[in-house]
Amino acid sequence: MSFSPSISGLTGPVAALADALGTTREGAFAQLGSVFMTRLPAAPLSAPYVVGFSPDTAALLGFDAALAQDPAFAEFFSGNTTRDWPAESMPYASVYSGHQFGVWAGQLGDGRALGLGEIEHDGTRYELQLKGAGRTPYSRMGDGRAVLRSSIREYLCSEAMHHLGIPTTRALCVIGSDQAVRREEVETAAVVTRVAPSFVRFGHFEHFYSNDRVDALQALADHVIERFYPQCKESDDPYLALLETAVQSTADLLAQWQAVGFCHGVMNTDNMSILGLTIDYGPFGFMDGFDASYICNHSDSQGRYAYRMQPQIAYWNLFCLAQGLLPLLGQQHDENVRGEQAVKDAQRVLEGFKDRFAPALERLMRAKLGLQTERAGDDALVNRLFEVMQANRADFTLTFRHLARVSKHDASGDSSVRDLFLDRAACDAWLNDYRARLSEETLDDAARAVAMNRVNPKYILRNHLAETAIRRAREKDFSEVERLATVLRRPFDEQPDYEAYAALPPDWASSLEVSCSS
Ligand code: AMP
Numbered sequence: 001m002s003f004s005p006s007i008s009g010l011t012g013p014v015a016a017l018a019d020a021l022g023t024t025r026e027g028a029f030a031q032l033g034s035v036f037m038t039r040l041p042a043a044p045l046s047a048p049y050v051v052g053f054s055p056d057t058a059a060l061l062g063f064d065a066a067l068a069q070d071p072a073f074a075e076f077f078s079g080n081t082t083r084d085w086p087a088e089s090m091p092y093a094s095v096y097s098g099h100q101f102g103v104w105a106g107q108l109g110d111g112r113a114l115g116l117g118e119i120e121h122d123g124t125r126y127e128l129q130l131k132g133a134g135r136t137p138y139s140r141m142g143d144g145r146a147v148l149r150s151s152i153r154e155y156l157c158s159e160a161m162h163h164l165g166i167p168t169t170r171a172l173c174v175i176g177s178d179q180a181v182r183r184e185e186v187e188t189a190a191v192v193t194r195v196a197p198s199f200v201r202f203g204h205f206e207h208f209y210s211n212d213r214v215d216a217l218q219a220l221a222d223h224v225i226e227r228f229y230p231q232c233k234e235s236d237d238p239y240l241a242l243l244e245t246a247v248q249s250t251a252d253l254l255a256q257w258q259a260v261g262f263c264h265g266v267m268n269t270d271n272m273s274i275l276g277l278t279i280d281y282g283p284f285g286f287m288d289g290f291d292a293s294y295i296c297n298h299s300d301s302q303g304r305y306a307y308r309m310q311p312q313i314a315y316w317n318l319f320c321l322a323q324g325l326l327p328l329l330g331q332q333h334d335e336n337v338r339g340e341q342a343v344k345d346a347q348r349v350l351e352g353f354k355d356r357f358a359p360a361l362e363r364l365m366r367a368k369l370g371l372q373t374e375r376a377g378d379d380a381l382v383n384r385l386f387e388v389m390q391a392n393r394a395d396f397t398l399t400f401r402h403l404a405r406v407s408k409h410d411a412s413g414d415s416s417v418r419d420l421f422l423d424r425a426a427c428d429a430w431l432n433d434y435r436a437r438l439s440e441e442t443l444d445d446a447a448r449a450v451a452m453n454r455v456n457p458k459y460i461l462r463n464h465l466a467e468t469a470i471r472r473a474r475e476k477d478f479s480e481v482e483r484l485a486t487v488l489r490r491p492f493d494e495q496p497d498y499e500a501y502a503a504l505p506p507d508w509a510s511s512l513e514v515s516c517s518s
């Protein structure tokens, strides 16, 4: 696209990226048109500066670390140049609706996010989105901004999740400013650039369903099928096939969340990706001490989104998606049975969640225990481990990581696991059962440890680590954000220089509270 003089004079990588951005490319979300979005520029952000930059995400787009060295970088990713963009390339805020905390909330939409268009690299197309770029027609009472604290958390966590092998939106950078933003306290504004193949949410479908816009609903579903799941077109009922892919990718995602002790915090239907990506990082949390009822979001007083609830909530959210798709379903059936048959079809596909989720989690848990074979008692073994962990609030991440040190022959390697449990006798009892189970495996200890260390991370984004990086960033020292991001890029590797980042949380971490305020 062509830019105004404010950046068109540039020849650096930012200008190249701007030229590569296309909102007019066929099949782009932005091409769906004005029923789906409103085009507008970002609100000005004063004196922007770079807080964090992910060279990994830049590489996805075909750029290297020189991108962030470009003097135009902060200005561009603050959104400040957008006011000069040509009308057909203007950023866009999309409209969606959703169920928040189990209640129909009506119209929501990108209240502080703006799509910039797509970049194609190595045959894959990625949409770029600024989060925190100012008010949109969907901001309701909000100011359209995001604070530095939550932007750093989103940046760090989306990159951490990706390197844990968990599907997620990515983050290219965080741009900060001294511009004040009022939350419980006065904070400062920041803008995160998110990158994903698509930001379409369950709530987008619910929106057009609830507004009785079957034409738009179909256009949206066709867009997702065409771009991401063309194989659905082979099915008798392509829209049912789309629902089925969402059921499967969501079930797989939830199994992965549960297996690393990740809690999303706000699993509203507008925060659920149609592609099964982790999206909208707010009051998320990785568990420290294991507690199945762990609630990471201080605003979630009922515990609707507690750790143990997440799979059920995902299933509930998929029902909302299915309802949204209903008008499109069953077109292959006879007119007079179509409605009834479509409901039956949807119910059957939704039932598939359980058939997908449970085995997926079992597979992950077996790998976490270093078991290559399947035995009837494996489930019970896992459940008893969780019971002992729960009773002792044993650290989720370290317990699994240290299990790799347990020997199948004797108790010589037990101590680092035992040390995480107050009730040593209960821990020993479980370890003896585990050892008995390991003796049925052919792998030797060393090979098993290697396999386990590839699936049990040593480094996760613990709340206190993020908090330390945020506190320094508020003092304008961004080095800890980058250091932490670097550590989290290799979550499964031993990193001797960064041992402290794998340690149990300090006492002060227990008083940290994370809420919906972001
Ligand atoms: P969330 O639960 O953070 O995903 O946000 C739910 C809805 O509120 C979405 O429509 C967001 O765009 C909107 N929203 C959240 N924070 C703000 C804000 N500061 N300004 C405008 N809209 C916001």
Ligand code: MG
Binding pocket: 270, 271, 280
């Ligand atoms: Mg959201």
